Amino acid sequence: MRQTWRWFGPHDLTSIDDITQVGAVGVVSALHHVPNGAVWTPEEIAKRHREIGTRKDGTPSGLTWDVVESLPVSEDVKKQKGDLRTHIENYKISLRHLADSGIEVICYNFMPVLDWTRTDLRYSVANGASCMRFDINDFAAFDINVLERPGAGADYTNAIVDEAGRRFAAMDEPARKRLARNVTMGLPGSTEAMTLDDVRDHLAEYGAISRERLRANFVDFLEAVVPTAEDLGLRLCCHPDDPPFALLGLPRVMSTEADYKYILDAVDSPASGMTYCTGSLGARPDNDMPGMMERLGHRVHFLHLRNVKRDNDDVIGSFFESEHLAGDVDMVAVIAAIVREENKRKAAGRKDHTIPMRPDHGQDILDDLNRRSQPGYPTIGRMKGLAELRGVMAAFEHRELGL
Template sequence: MIESWRWYGPFDRIGLDEIAQTGATGIVTALHEIPYGEVWPRATIAARRDGIRKAAPGLDWNVAESLPIHERIKRGEGNLVALFANYRQSMANLAAEGIKVICYNFMPLLDWTRTDLQSPVRRGGTCLRFSSPRMAAFEVHMLKRAGAEADYLPETLTAAAIWFQQSSEADRDALLSSIMSGLPGAYDRYDVDGLRAALTLYEGIGRAELRANYARFLQEVVPTAEELGMRLCVHPDDPPRDILGLPRIVSNAEDIGWIMGAVDSTANGLTLCSGSLGANPANDVPAIARQFAPRIHFAHLRNVTKDPDGSFEEAAHLDGDTDMVDLIAALLAEERRRNEAGRADWAIPFRPDHGHEILSDADRDTHPGYPLAGRMRGLAELRGVIRALSHPKVSWA
């Protein structure tokens, strides 16, 4: 497996020289400064790649995360010919510069969603957390979304009302800021009125309509990926449940199976994100990995601990509710199968996804979920599991 590291380019407070010291060799990044829907110029891609190589010899840009999909494509709104053409041209420009793996998502409006960016961890440090009561407080009492109450348990609504009554204006501002933080590359943030207005653009779009729009996207771009020898890999919903009344359609094995079948091609693949899928109690993440192993082109490895009310928080990489050793064994078995079949791109790039803020991380003000020490701890733990399971004297399925 190829050890990789998420880097936000010029926006990142962690330097490439520091990343090199973690032992990672792949850089997962994007041209976040380019607005959604516009072409990523080949010269700009080459400059970013060359800058990575020059700043830290031994590092290389191996995964584009994300080449974002314009919201109009997700809504199926208007004439989309130019947007599809721009996406295909960006793909061609990436491929021309040697970047052949593209991670993307099809989550409407928001990407990953958390209510707390610095929730205390038992032995020190902080983590990201999704609190169902706080999310309910936001939807019901701050956003005042019609019908939001139906999405939560009665006891969750009671806890939400208590939190809202006791919260200060600063508490509510912090909650909004946390929810808005899961927009990598989209640096415009909504206030409550702006979010309410943005949600109206999705009125009338349910699960069936979103699936139809997604199928059209795949039909438009997967043939180009095949021609270019690229691997597209969709990222699961985070959390894997409807949010703000918006449908989520990449949340479980049934969803993934539909996506893989919508355009049945190796180029149409999956980013196996153990944390996103692991937040749904019904998801057996190692089993999902084995089921879709031939279509996994990239992996985000992290762990979560879930609560009965639907809340969850980021756990240490080898702790939490997902059996990370079993999951890694599944990925290594797929690598071995590909290698034995003579496939050139048999190795699966992965990155330690998210991490606790520990030690000096609190002083760095990095992107939420992306500290240096916490992710380096995660990478070291994952590396140890991979090394152990790869040892010739170890037998595993």
């Protein structure tokens, strides 16, 4: 695995100098300041390459921009409305510009409205560290009592509705605003901040879009852009839904192995693949994470290795982001499956036999607790996670084990 690190640009509290010291050899980044649907110009792409390749003192960092995360798919494309055609053409132009710069792996997602959802961005765990958490009862309190989505209560069990009501009643106004801000934060670095009215407007438009329709729209998007990616030698990889179940009455189409198989079969090309995120998919207990890597590994272009601890085995339930080797995902079995896949690729002569990975998210520990970095992206917590993952990787890659 090629060890990479996510970087949000010059304003990221983790600097390029820091990344060179934690042991990563590549960087995962994006042009977060470019509006969704607009073209990524050669000039802006080249600027990000220079920023990644340069230390604070002006000397070369030795780091390369290995993966784009993300080249966003606009809401107009997902809904097939408005500037759909322009946004798809702009997407293809951006792919060409990225390929010209030497990048080959492009991560994206097809989640409607919100790119990820958590109810607490600084949840305290037993040892004093903090992490991100999704609590289904708090989310229901937001959905039913803060957003006031019509019919929201019908989407939850009676026990969840009752508990949500109790929690909402116990919140003061700052707590209610904090919950709303946490839920609508979306992807760190996103240019699209969501107000409650923005969310309500999107939900109204999605009201006529079924899960089947959104899936069909996704296939249409891939049919439009994958031939360009294939011609350019690019590998597109879709990130799973986070969390991997329906929220706010919105359709979800990338939550399970069956979802991925449908999409990968619908547009069957080496240029269309999967971002294998163990944290997102692992939040759902019926997802077999090592088995998924065994069966779909040949289409995995990018790895997000993180772990979650679920409150119970409910498919739609609560969880927090645990230490990388301490959650409900069997990370050792997952890494063994990844190493086997890489060995298969190498034996077959595949150019992409080394899969880029990054330690996804991490708990805020030590000085992280005072830095207040992007939620989920502490420097020391991720460094600890990378060190743990690196140890497991080294063990499985050792020749004496014969893997």
